[in-house]
Amino acid sequence: MDRPALPPTDRAAERAAERPSVARPDDHAPTLAIGLDIGSTFTKGALFRLGPGDPCLLRRAATPTTTAHLPDGAGTVIRHLLDLPPAWTWEDLPRTSLPSSVGAGDGQTSDEVRPLPPIHFTSSAKGGLRVAVVGLVPELSVQIGRLVAWSAGARLTGTYSYRLTDSALAEIEQTRPDIVLWCGGTDGGHERSGRENAQRLARSSYDGTLIYAGNALLADEVRQTLAHKRLVVTANVMPEFGRFNGEPAREAIRTIFLQTIVQGKGLDRLAALTGTEPVPTPRAMFDLVGAIADHCPDWREFIAIDLGGATTDVYSCAPAFRGGEGLRLRGLVEPERKRSVEGDLGLRISASALAAVLAGDDVPVTTVGLPPVTPTALAAWVERVGAHPETLPASPEEEAADAWLAAGCIRHALRRHAGRLEPVWLPEGQVWVQTGKDLRPVPRLVLTGGYPAAHPRLPLFELAEPAARRAPELLVPQAPRCFVDHLYLWPLLGPLVARFPAAAARLAVASLTAVPAVASCPDVPHTATTDKESHPCEILSDSL
Amino acid sequence: MNTPPINIVLGVIGFDCHSVGNKILEAFFTEQGFKVTNLGVMVSQEEFLQAAIETGAKAILVSSLYGHGEIDCVGLREKCREQGLDDILLYVGGNLVVGKTPFEQVEAKFKAMGYDRVFGPDCDLATVARLLREDLAARQRAD
Ligand code: B12
Numbered sequence: 001m002d003r004p005a006l007p008p009t010d011r012a013a014e015r016a017a018e019r020p021s022v023a024r025p026d027d028h029a030p031t032l033a034i035g036l037d038i039g040s041t042f043t044k045g046a047l048f049r050l051g052p053g054d055p056c057l058l059r060r061a062a063t064p065t066t067t068a069h070l071p072d073g074a075g076t077v078i079r080h081l082l083d084l085p086p087a088w089t090w091e092d093l094p095r096t097s098l099p100s101s102v103g104a105g106d107g108q109t110s111d112e113v114r115p116l117p118p119i120h121f122t123s124s125a126k127g128g129l130r131v132a133v134v135g136l137v138p139e140l141s142v143q144i145g146r147l148v149a150w151s152a153g154a155r156l157t158g159t160y161s162y163r164l165t166d167s168a169l170a171e172i173e174q175t176r177p178d179i180v181l182w183c184g185g186t187d188g189g190h191e192r193s194g195r196e197n198a199q200r201l202a203r204s205s206y207d208g209t210l211i212y213a214g215n216a217l218l219a220d221e222v223r224q225t226l227a228h229k230r231l232v233v234t235a236n237v238m239p240e241f242g243r244f245n246g247e248p249a250r251e252a253i254r255t256i257f258l259q260t261i262v263q264g265k266g267l268d269r270l271a272a273l274t275g276t277e278p279v280p281t282p283r284a285m286f287d288l289v290g291a292i293a294d295h296c297p298d299w300r301e302f303i304a305i306d307l308g309g310a311t312t313d314v315y316s317c318a319p320a321f322r323g324g325e326g327l328r329l330r331g332l333v334e335p336e337r338k339r340s341v342e343g344d345l346g347l348r349i350s351a352s353a354l355a356a357v358l359a360g361d362d363v364p365v366t367t368v369g370l371p372p373v374t375p376t377a378l379a380a381w382v383e384r385v386g387a388h389p390e391t392l393p394a395s396p397e398e399e400a401a402d403a404w405l406a407a408g409c410i411r412h413a414l415r416r417h418a419g420r421l422e423p424v425w426l427p428e429g430q431v432w433v434q435t436g437k438d439l440r441p442v443p444r445l446v447l448t449g450g451y452p453a454a455h456p457r458l459p460l461f462e463l464a465e466p467a468a469r470r471a472p473e474l475l476v477p478q479a480p481r482c483f484v485d486h487l488y489l490w491p492l493l494g495p496l497v498a499r500f501p502a503a504a505a506r507l508a509v510a511s512l513t514a515v516p517a518v519a520s521c522p523d524v525p526h527t528a529t530t531d532k533e534s535h536p537c538e539i540l541s542d543s544l
Numbered sequence: 545m546n547t548p549p550i551n552i553v554l555g556v557i558g559f560d561c562h563s564v565g566n567k568i569l570e571a572f573f574t575e576q577g578f579k580v581t582n583l584g585v586m587v588s589q590e591e592f593l594q595a596a597i598e599t600g601a602k603a604i605l606v607s608s609l610y611g612h613g614e615i616d617c618v619g620l621r622e623k624c625r626e627q628g629l630d631d632i633l634l635y636v637g638g639n640l641v642v643g644k645t646p647f648e649q650v651e652a653k654f655k656a657m658g659y660d661r662v663f664g665p666d667c668d669l670a671t672v673a674r675l676l677r678e679d680l681a682a683r684q685r686a687d
């Protein structure tokens with residue numbers, strides 16, 4: 001702050017002039033802001049009033065994603081949010097000012113020309129950000145690579161350890177991830193597999209981007225061997241044994257997302273006109289979860305579960321290990337902020353994979369408050385929704401099948417995200433060895449996603465992990481208070497964290513609804529009478 | 545040009561929680577110029593191996609103090625071979641057996657398990673460091 005600001009160079013000034021006039025964030029006045037999420041099927045958006053005081057939601061809109069050219073759908077949503085005339089398109093952004101009907105009462109006079117609010121957006125279109133992880137030891141560098149990729153908002157297409165085999169390489173060539181995040185070896189540590197993998201990757205036909213984030217001693221050699229490939233070299237994700245250093249690789253993933261993945265389908269043009277950079281949708285969610293832990297005093301420790309049709313994502317903010325008499329941590333100390341993604345746990349596209357996981361469960365298919373689901377009914381439902389993801393339950397049995405699958409996603413996603421305890425008998429008595437994160441005391445759990453939003457009163461956590469059956473060796477939360485993102489705002493607040501971290505975090509928490517305690521729950525989940533997503537454009541006219 | 549330090553891995557094997565000697569060994573070998581990855585107490589064979597692989601360690605120094613050394617230490621050499629750590633040095637030391645077995649017998653037993661050198665509780669650490677350097681140099685010449 002004490003250095004004098006340099007005058008802008010001519011080129012910077014030129015670039016600034018090309019940008020639309022957007023409101024600058026202001027610490028003192030309330031600010032309007034738009035969050036957009038360009039998903040694979042729907043493009044959604046919301047207009048918020050942020051800044052100090054009580055942030056609130058003003059309007060929402062959604063439209064089917066225009067997959068051939070993404071800005072068209074985004075433009076439709078912006079047009080609805082800002083009350084712009086029907087002929088308006090996103091290409092008019094630089095020439096548009098804010099209509100007087102929008103966000104009135106902010107102290108401006110109505111004839112003042114007001115700039116458009118800042119527009120921040122995320123994208124999971126084109127299948128999201130697909131990353132393969134190549135590392136050395138599965139429990140060490142491979143696991144760190146997974147955690148880094150997940151926290152960058154990626155979906156993993158595969159993980160590979162030690163030396164890349166022919167079949168592993170063939171799999172990478174065939175699945176063509178956007179990025180191969182390649183690590184292994186501490187700095188000055190293991191070299192042989194890294195060297196061999198460099199040569200094997202050099203010969204492969206893989207043509208995406210390689211990020212090398214392993215043993216720094218090999219970096220020059222890797223650059224030489226892979227000179228003909230798209231390669232980014234960053235600092236080691238594990239420079240010393242057990243030490244995490246995820247940020248440089250995360251930043252590399254973000255840059256590659258912007259430079260290569262966002263190109264095409266018009267996202268780069270939209271970014272140029274809004275003056276903001278798109279973020280992968282799950283990375284925005286990760287940033288939102290972190291901002292909540294930073295800015296909301298009661299929310300320093302919590303878990304969020306994003307329940308989707310294809311994946312279930314778990315985010316935790318909590319220390320991994322809390323120590324205690326007779327407790328010892330084995331293996332990596334996992335990071336306080338962690339995201340995991342389960343590609344086989346989802347309510348629609350992944351329903352059949354999920355059913356296979358649930359088939360091995362020790363929890364019976366009937367449980368509190370739901371009509372029994374017979375295995376045949378469940379199988380029929382799974383087959384239908386897998387083939388037709390837009391299917392909605394039409395009977396109490398189908399409602400129950402859907403609820404059962406949702407609970408199954410939560411159960412397994414949480415169990416895989418959380419750590420475990422193993423009893424050990426020593427000469428002086430029993431002790432426990434912990435691996436992974438101890439989430440038992442985490443006091444709050446948030447469910448977000450289309451399904452929880454449509455069933456905010458359903459005790460999904462209780463269905464997933466009935467208190468009576470909770471196994472002591474699983475380090476899942478013991479008695480969290482459960483909340484639902486019933487307006488499904490979190491994906492739209494995520495992109496705004498980059499600019500308004502505190503206000504976005506406060507609004508994210510304020511917009512939650514508490515799940516009633518089990519005793520007061522309805523016996524049967526109420527039938528979803530409206531599918532929010534089936535309306536091409538839903539406009540809510542005012543705040544929460 | 546200065547050569548990068550040699551990586552070694554240190555830890556107390558099995559369910560042994562005697563931590564004092566382990567701290568002394570870490571401080572000593574660090575001061576001697578080694579890059580020490582100290583896994584602390586209650587270390588499983590798998591953890592030794594994983595750490596040795598990632599750090600590219602040239603030697604693993606195993607401690608056992610509580611009397612179960614024989615059971616805990618057996619099989620580590622075989623696991624190393626299985627994981628491709630073919631020429632890693634394995635040293636073991638501490639209170640390796642219960643009772644009054646003569647040291648020569650103890651040494652023979654652990655050498656048969658594949659440990660390169662075996663030390664008792666009152667070994668001289670300076671001698672250990674000298675032997676370690678000689679053994680490492682011999683390994684390098686063999687390469
Ligand atoms: C303090 C102590 C404890 C403390 C440990 C506290 C702690 N955080 O460390 C407590 C009370 C917890 C404890 C518990 C037990 N203890 Co105790 N403990 C001792 C004691 C008194 C001192 C150990 C010590 O710190 N020594 C000082 C350090 C510097 O020396 P050191 O550990 O030997 O390490 C040096 C050398 O051995 C060598 N070295 C060690 N490893 C290696 C490896 C290599 C490669 C090399 C080159 C050298 C090397 O270098 C080290 C540094 O100089 C010893 C007796 C003794 N005087 O040694 C018994 C002793 C080790 N304990 C013993 C026993 C039996 C136990 C228990 C099983 C008792 C019980 N039934 O509950 C438990 C086991 C708990 C467990 N799961 O591990 C026995 C072991 C018998 C045996 N091996 O034959 C001993 C020898 C006492 C005895 N005479 O019976 N113990």
